[in-house]
Amino acid sequence: xxxxxxxxxxxxxxFADTGDDETEVTNYIHIRIQQRNGRKTLTTVQxxxxxxxxxxxxxxxxxxxxxxxxxxxxxELGEVIQLQGDQRLKIMEFMVQTLGxxxxxxxxxxx
Numbered sequence: 001x002x003x004x005x006x007x008x009x010x011x012x013x014x015f016a017d018t019g020d021d022e023t024e025v026t027n028y029i030h031i032r033i034q035q036r037n038g039r040k041t042l043t044t045v046q047x048x049x050x051x052x053x054x055x056x057x058x059x060x061x062x063x064x065x066x067x068x069x070x071x072x073x074x075x076e077l078g079e080v081i082q083l084q085g086d087q088r089l090k091i092m093e094f095m096v097q098t099l100g101x102x103x104x105x106x107x108x109x110x111x
Contacts, residue, residue, distance in 0.1 A: 029101065031088050033110035043088055045081040046074075052099065054079055060098075065090055 029047040036042055048054065054071050058081055062069050069083040083091070088108050095101045 028105055028107045029095065031091050031106065031108045033086055033088055040084075041086050043083040043086060043091065045083070045091055046077045048079075048081070054081060057081070057099075061087075061091070061094065064094070 027047060027049070029045065032044045032046075034042045034044065048057070058069055058071060061067075061081075061083065065083070065085075065087055067084045067087060069081060072080045072082055074080055088110065092103070092106050092108060095106060096103055
């Protein structure tokens with residue numbers, strides 16, 4: 001009768017985390033929608049990194065999406081971009097394509 005012997009030569013666990021990719025992101029970009037009066041809505045974008053110039057981004061967004069918007073400074077959230085209308089999906093696509101932000105770093109909230 002033959003027996004097979006398995007030797008463990010100190011090989012690493014093949015399922016262990018190598019630390020190569022960042023699976024846990026701490027700073028998300030939040031895109032929210034708020035109901036105003038009637039059918040009017042307001043889209044807010046918060047959590048953009050400081051490396052981006054919010055004024056330039058807002059200028060491009062307003063022109064591309066044909067909506068009005070402004071930057072509001074909040075004590076707790078920092079600078080928040082406010083846009084008229086439901087622009088959540090358009091903003092997400094803009095950030096992924098133009099700014100190079102990964103989809104996993106963006107959270108969309110509302111309705």
